[in-house]
Amino acid sequence: xxxxxxxxxxxxxxxxxxxxxxxxxxxxxxxxxxxxxxxxxxxxxxxxxxxxxxxxx
Amino acid sequence: xxxxxxxxxxxxxxxxxxxxxxxxxxxxxxxxxxxxxxxxxxxxxxxxxxxxxxxxxxxxxxxxxxxxxxxxxxxxxxxxxxxxxxxxxxxxxxxxxxxxxxxxxxxxxxxxxxxxxxxxxxxxxxxxxxxxxxxxxxxxxxxxxxxx
Numbered sequence: 001x002x003x004x005x006x007x008x009x010x011x012x013x014x015x016x017x018x019x020x021x022x023x024x025x026x027x028x029x030x031x032x033x034x035x036x037x038x039x040x041x042x043x044x045x046x047x048x049x050x051x052x053x054x055x056x057x
Numbered sequence: 058x059x060x061x062x063x064x065x066x067x068x069x070x071x072x073x074x075x076x077x078x079x080x081x082x083x084x085x086x087x088x089x090x091x092x093x094x095x096x097x098x099x100x101x102x103x104x105x106x107x108x109x110x111x112x113x114x115x116x117x118x119x120x121x122x123x124x125x126x127x128x129x130x131x132x133x134x135x136x137x138x139x140x141x142x143x144x145x146x147x148x149x150x151x152x153x154x155x156x157x158x159x160x161x162x163x164x165x166x167x168x169x170x171x172x173x174x175x176x177x178x179x180x181x182x183x184x185x186x187x188x189x190x191x192x193x194x195x196x197x198x199x200x201x202x203x204x205x
Contacts, residue, residue: 015066015068016066016067016068016073016074016075017068017073017114018068018070018072018073019073019088019090019105019116020072020073020090020092022090022115022116023115023116024105024107024115024116024117025090025092025103025105025107025116026092028092028103028105028153028155029092029093029094029103029105030094031153032094032096032101032103032151032153032199033094033095033096033103035151035153035199036096036097036099036101036151037096037097039183039186039187039188040097040188041096041097041099041101041149041188041201042181042188042201044179044181045149045179045181045201045203046099048179048203049099049147049149049203
């Protein structure tokens with residue numbers, strides 16, 4: 001936590017569940033994939049992201 | 058601008074955020090989920106938002122809680138995006154509502170919180186078959202944001 005903004009976040013590993021397998025969120029993520037594969041990303045964002053590989057997971 | 062917002066909690070993965078809407082209809086648990094996804098070889102995170110069904114524990118995708126706190130909820134979601142991208146500064150976040158009216162709500166949320174968002178995030182909106190830098194007053198089909 002680097003600043004005041006984050007000090008308000010309570011990180012309680014056993015309290016907030018993992019919603020990664022919830023059908024609603026799975027469906028939403030798949031829908032976004034279809035949209036972005038069809039329409040692509042803004043070039044400026046892609047240029048910014050190029051060379052950065054510090055993605056989580 | 059620093060709009061009133063709810064406090065929220067996250068978990069170890071920093072992908073799931075919960076907060077409680079509190080209004081005339083009581084307390085309603087809300088969830089923001091950042092789902093990692095890949096399109097055309099590019100990793101991004103889909104922002105999903107919904108109410109937790111207290112009986113099943115699953116997300117009600119089209120529920121309308123009408124708890125009289127829309128602006129506070131939108132300010133909370135905007136702040137969660139700021140916190141998430143502070144934790145993962147090199148990612149893109151995609152957001153699109155389940156319906157056109159929900160996408161419109163995201164647009165209102167971005168507009169209302171733009172003074173807080175704009176110095177920190179690049180925001181793009183999709184309209185007319187391409188992405189544009191976000192402008193207040195324009196209508197968009199979807200949104201992409203990343204840290205500046």
